[in-house]
């Protein structure tokens with residue numbers, strides 16, 4: 388049963404998403420999506436979760452599930468799974484966005500990744516669909532192009548490495564401006580709820596405020612968590628071998644290794660200003676993220692093991 392309130396106004400040519408129509412949050416149980424959904428709900432906005440466990444269920448790999456989840460929606464937050472830089476993503480995101488536009492969605496916000504050729508193709512697919520060929524005036528689109536998530540250390544693929552005491556990555560001594568996904572959610576919600584179109588056509592490069600090497604990130608996590616933790620630079624081949632040994636299917640391990648080797652070759656070793664451009668404040672520092680994650684107990688400490 389849907390808990391979404393009835394729209395207060397019917398669909399119209401309104402581009403501003405003020406009609407009270409639900410916002411579809413794809414990946415709505417994931418790292419960014421659940422934070423976006425929580426914020427929208429706190430603002431009193433009706434939210435529909437787009438995921439395989441949502442109601443109705445939504446699956447990126449099954450286009451027959453898309454129309455039901457888009458029905459009556461005013462805006463969509465698109466967090467593609469598994470990764471918008473992967474080869475199938477641009478075609479899927481483009482088809483999904485086209486359907487959304489055709490069904491009357493007025494605003495599309497895409498979570499993207501910095502420095503990834505595949506992600507650029509996904510962005511272009513979204514922009515083409517949103518330009519609304521044959522649909523009329525087109526719809527607002529905004530891209531939130533993020534750096535490496537800080538939360539990858541606590542909620543994603545680097546958590547087992549942190550708990551095991553060694554973060555081994557094909558990243559050399561490169562520096563990365565890890566972004567706190569709380570900032571991504573703040574930016575996305577500002578865009579989704581803006582009463583006008585000031586974010587339309589914008590590409591926000593959202594990063595943290597400081598460059599850190601993985602060794603420095605590991606040191607900060609070690610200090611806050613009380614765990615012994617170090618960074619070990621490895622080759623791409625070593626990364627693939629380790630990932631397969633840990634149970635990652637070989638094709639996925641190869642894709643992930645290529646992606647990591649690409650984004651961590653130094654091309655992203657600079658700060659972006661997207662958080663300030665979108666919401667007028669500085670991004671959260673990595674140390675704030677680390678303190679918060681440590682206080683939440685995700686890393687425990689070795690004494691507690």
Ligand SMILES: NC(=O)c1ccc[n+]([C@@H]2O[C@H](COP(=O)([O-])OP(=O)(O)OC[C@H]3O[C@@H](n4cnc5c(N)ncnc54)[C@H](OP(=O)(O)O)[C@@H]3O)[C@@H](O)[C@H]2O)c1
Pocket residue numbers: 413414415416417418419420437438439440441445446447448466467468469470471472498499500501533534535536539543
């Ligand atoms: N991690 C990074 O550092 C980074 C940086 C920049 C950009 N990105 C991009 O961020 C995106 C991922 O966003 P996120 O990290 O917020 O998500 P996430 O934490 O990976 O969450 C996965 C979400 O997707 C849903 N999901 C899984 N399989 C699905 C399927 N087949 N169909 C529909 N939904 C599915 C999950 O719910 P169910 O299990 O219920 O389906 C869950 O809500 C990727 O496109 C990635 O390229 C990541």
